[in-house]
Amino acid sequence: MASISLLGKTFVADSLLHKLNSSVKLVAAIILMVLSLMSQHPLILLLMSLVTLALIKLSKLPFSLVMRSIKPVIFIIIFAFVVHVLSGQGEAIVSFWIINISLEGIVTGALTALRITLLVINTSLFLTLTTPPTELAHGVESLLSPLRHLHFPVHEFAMMMSIALRFVPTLLEEAGKLMKAQSSRGASYDTGNIFKKLRGMVSILVPLFVSSFRRAEDLATAMEARCYQGEVGRTRRKSKPLTWREYSLLGFLAVLLVVVIVIQPRLPQVNWFSL
Amino acid sequence: MDPILEFDRVSFYYDTDADRLPTVNNVSFSLPRGQHLAILGANGSGKSTLARLMNALLLPDAGTVSVAGMDTADENSVYEIRRQCGMVFQNPDNQIVESTVALDVAFGPSNLAVEAEEIEERVEEALALTGLTALRDRAPHELSGGQKQKLAIAGVLAMHPSCIVLDEATSMLDPLSRAELMQLIIKLRDEEGLSVVQITHYMEEALQADYVLLLSEGSIVRGGSPEEIFSRPDELRELKLEVPPFIEITQNIDRIFRKDLAAAAIIDVDEAARHVNQVLHDARAKKYPEEILQDELLGLETLSDTEQGRHQHADELVIEVNDLSFTYDENPLQKVRALDKLSMQSKRGEILGIVGASGSGKSTFAQHLNGLIRPEEKGKVKVFSLDLSDKKNVRQIRRMVGLLFQYPEDQLFEETVALDLAFGPKEMKFSHAELTENVERAAAITAVSHLMDRSPFELSGGEQRRVAIAGVLALNPEILIMDEPSAGLDPQGREAILKDLDELAEAGKTVILISHDMESVARIADRLMIMSEGRMLAIDTPEKIFSTEKLLVDADLNVPTTVKYLNLLRKNWPQLKTNIFTADQGLAAILISYLQATGEEANG
Numbered sequence A: 001m002a003s004i005s006l007l008g009k010t011f012v013a014d015s016l017l018h019k020l021n022s023s024v025k026l027v028a029a030i031i032l033m034v035l036s037l038m039s040q041h042p043l044i045l046l047l048m049s050l051v052t053l054a055l056i057k058l059s060k061l062p063f064s065l066v067m068r069s070i071k072p073v074i075f076i077i078i079f080a081f082v083v084h085v086l087s088g089q090g091e092a093i094v095s096f097w098i099i100n101i102s103l104e105g106i107v108t109g110a111l112t113a114l115r116i117t118l119l120v121i122n123t124s125l126f127l128t129l130t131t132p133p134t135e136l137a138h139g140v141e142s143l144l145s146p147l148r149h150l151h152f153p154v155h156e157f158a159m160m161m162s163i164a165l166r167f168v169p170t171l172l173e174e175a176g177k178l179m180k181a182q183s184s185r186g187a188s189y190d191t192g193n194i195f196k197k198l199r200g201m202v203s204i205l206v207p208l209f210v211s212s213f214r215r216a217e218d219l220a221t222a223m224e225a226r227c228y229q230g231e232v233g234r235t236r237r238k239s240k241p242l243t244w245r246e247y248s249l250l251g252f253l254a255v256l257l258v259v260v261i262v263i264q265p266r267l268p269q270v271n272w273f274s275l
Numbered sequence B: 001m002d003p004i005l006e007f008d009r010v011s012f013y014y015d016t017d018a019d020r021l022p023t024v025n026n027v028s029f030s031l032p033r034g035q036h037l038a039i040l041g042a043n044g045s046g047k048s049t050l051a052r053l054m055n056a057l058l059l060p061d062a063g064t065v066s067v068a069g070m071d072t073a074d075e076n077s078v079y080e081i082r083r084q085c086g087m088v089f090q091n092p093d094n095q096i097v098e099s100t101v102a103l104d105v106a107f108g109p110s111n112l113a114v115e116a117e118e119i120e121e122r123v124e125e126a127l128a129l130t131g132l133t134a135l136r137d138r139a140p141h142e143l144s145g146g147q148k149q150k151l152a153i154a155g156v157l158a159m160h161p162s163c164i165v166l167d168e169a170t171s172m173l174d175p176l177s178r179a180e181l182m183q184l185i186i187k188l189r190d191e192e193g194l195s196v197v198q199i200t201h202y203m204e205e206a207l208q209a210d211y212v213l214l215l216s217e218g219s220i221v222r223g224g225s226p227e228e229i230f231s232r233p234d235e236l237r238e239l240k241l242e243v244p245p246f247i248e249i250t251q252n253i254d255r256i257f258r259k260d261l262a263a264a265a266i267i268d269v270d271e272a273a274r275h276v277n278q279v280l281h282d283a284r285a286k287k288y289p290e291e292i293l294q295d296e297l298l299g300l301e302t303l304s305d306t307e308q309g310r311h312q313h314a315d316e317l318v319i320e321v322n323d324l325s326f327t328y329d330e331n332p333l334q335k336v337r338a339l340d341k342l343s344m345q346s347k348r349g350e351i352l353g354i355v356g357a358s359g360s361g362k363s364t365f366a367q368h369l370n371g372l373i374r375p376e377e378k379g380k381v382k383v384f385s386l387d388l389s390d391k392k393n394v395r396q397i398r399r400m401v402g403l404l405f406q407y408p409e410d411q412l413f414e415e416t417v418a419l420d421l422a423f424g425p426k427e428m429k430f431s432h433a434e435l436t437e438n439v440e441r442a443a444a445i446t447a448v449s450h451l452m453d454r455s456p457f458e459l460s461g462g463e464q465r466r467v468a469i470a471g472v473l474a475l476n477p478e479i480l481i482m483d484e485p486s487a488g489l490d491p492q493g494r495e496a497i498l499k500d501l502d503e504l505a506e507a508g509k510t511v512i513l514i515s516h517d518m519e520s521v522a523r524i525a526d527r528l529m530i531m532s533e534g535r536m537l538a539i540d541t542p543e544k545i546f547s548t549e550k551l552l553v554d555a556d557l558n559v560p561t562t563v564k565y566l567n568l569l570r571k572n573w574p575q576l577k578t579n580i581f582t583a584d585q586g587l588a589a590i591l592i593s594y595l596q597a598t599g600e601e602a603n604g
Helices: A022-038 A042-059 A063-086 A103-129 A133-150 A154-184 A194-225 A244-266 B047-053 B075-084 B101-111 B116-130 B145-157 B175-192 B233-238 B245-258 B269-285 B290-308 B362-369 B391-400 B417-427 B432-445 B461-473 B491-506 B518-522 B542-547 B549-554 B561-570 B583-603
Strands: A092-096 A099-102 B005-012 B024-031 B036-040 B062-067 B085-088 B163-167 B195-200 B211-216 B219-224 B317-328 B336-347 B351-356 B380-383 B401-404 B479-483 B510-515 B527-532 B535-540
Touching: A022 A103, A022 A133, A022 A244, A042 A063, A042 A103, A042 A244, A063 A099, A063 A103, A099 A103, A133 A154, A154 A194, A154 B401, A194 B085, B005 B047, B024 B047, B024 B062, B024 B219, B047 B163, B047 B195, B075 B085, B085 B145, B101 B116, B101 B145, B116 B145, B116 B175, B145 B175, B163 B175, B175 B195, B233 B245, B245 B269, B245 B290, B245 B561, B245 B583, B269 B561, B269 B583, B290 B583, B317 B362, B336 B362, B336 B510, B336 B535, B351 B362, B351 B491, B351 B518, B362 B380, B362 B401, B362 B479, B362 B510, B391 B401, B401 B461, B417 B432, B417 B461, B432 B461, B432 B491, B461 B479, B461 B491, B479 B491, B491 B510, B510 B518, B518 B542, B527 B542, B527 B549, B535 B542, B535 B549, B542 B549, B542 B561, B549 B561, B561 B583
Parallel strands: B036 B195, B036 B211, B085 B163, B163 B195, B351 B510, B351 B527, B401 B479, B479 B510
Antiparallel strands: A092 A099, B005 B024, B005 B062, B211 B219, B317 B336, B317 B380, B527 B535
């Protein structure tokens, strides 16, 4: 359970990152995602790593805490690395049976792993770790608001998302408790074959579903009792005004985009094999 | 002025089947502004339905409900009714909509289209009234149960209501948070002039109301001041409710010594103790005939003997814990030292109550006893001489130590009760014969044999809890650990569980009960272990523990009112025993100490 315990949890600190307007944060997260994926050249990746480190510093969150956000995807990162290493491109330095391991494979594998790591850290830094779910939903609502003209239920969508995110820690806690409770009855979730494990999950998922339905019903009643009637006649929450912080962040990201799109292709290729 | 709330011959049917009784049956009452009404009733008496009729969440099938003069059936006034009559529900987790405290308080006023600036003012005001200002940016999952309920109240206050309905709002809280919430409600009533409707099965909460309604099978059986209502203990018991023992003891003392049955009970502990003291002193001065008291005692003795008989236990040690410490470090921002160098032992066949405030480490400790958490640092845990530091022993120990968490009914998942009971034995690879035998025995102990073919999801709360206990007993454990055995059950459901556990100990099993509520476990426990901030403050018999109220106060625990009452009396009657929980035991103890005192006087 510990590996996903960070999901949906926001850590409050008084930092530049926490203060940003949530729509801008969403846009920034998307741009950073694109940037991480487009970074190919080692120099650019170095630059992106430095940017990420600076952002972590700006968030005032402990480094170890931020690094924990890659735990749930660590398997994917390792997998990407291994696939590249085994891809057999380039000149083999070690080879046995049908496997050729090349320096080139190791390097591209490492770079890919770094790219995914940066992507995950940046998104969780901007979205989950420093933005409360309601803020996030509010950001989505303002970004999607043009869709209102197409009769898309923007408010309801954002409200659903916000409630779902708000309940993630509650449900995780409950799942952890259920796992312990069923373990006390002799269930084991880490041994046995896949079928046994799946059967074991039933003993957690069924009660979790039952209680989620109950929670949903209770919550709907509670919302009704507090006069909720959808978007109609509801006070719109004010967005945080855009200040120099948002503009400088967006400006900086624009510069980075230019660097990656325009300058990256012109950088001389590094020839790893002459090192 | 209009009454704030008025029910006029209201009936409500969930099921329109002609044979079924209505859930709410011809209920009429009216609540003047600023008054405090308590509605008492056992589970299934229609209390919650009644609450939902108060703010148009449900509409009556017959009769009218009006809030501040507005008919709830009038569609145009629905939102004004809900604004005026705010509601706090039972489950603290399921009524928080937004992801921070301040935002959630703003949810109600936002729905009412209040101006943004004013919402901010109202949020600050509501947070200040409920004492949550310092927590304004916290996420819901970072709050305690009591704080969540205060947040729910703040959310109601921000809508500027004139009435607040609490639907069993304290039933999932620990006694200390419960008392705090009650204080808050009384403050809002007295200082803000808020009308209060409180639906509860805690009698002590009803004592603070202006008026009490007794509800049974959807009808109002009686209404009156708390003094009137609690002067009829037999009627309350018939409705599956209870009377706080000190009230009944005081009444019985009056009955015996003064031959008069007051129509109004004394509902204040201090006053009741003073009164009894006076009556006893008068009786001593007038040399009240002792034979009458002996006769009274005869009627009580047999009862108190069986109830007080604690369990015989052998000298065999089943649990040995030495120097156990544990720190939660999942969140590097706040490490929590949950256990600090704890050592204790437990013997076969005893009932040990582990009592401590929320966050005192009781639950962490319990999870060490069946290896869900393994000992860290220098700590040692041995169960039946098997060392839990050795991973190989874990599975064997799990089979011998059954552990039930709080609200264990949440873990039921199979299609039928029988299948659910068989889950553990199957996982533990019991043979078919062994499985059948153990499941049947477990069902018999917890009296659920007649429910075997039913789905666990269609049972009552009390039945579900018993099925969950049976699910663990089906592994035939030597030790049963249970967290908050009676939480959320009404008095009748609670008694049934305590009886099962008592029988289990009599059959030679060791039972460990964990609770933040003294009263719920102390009655059947042989020994109590008091925990505070990860440490053990004391482990001793209930009698010794209760004789020093300071210990309980230091551990942030509630002193049961019966104990408080008897300790007050003990100042004048030093022989009085205080480890007493029922009215009969208490009456017997007082009579005995009176006879001892007069006896000594005669001899000396």
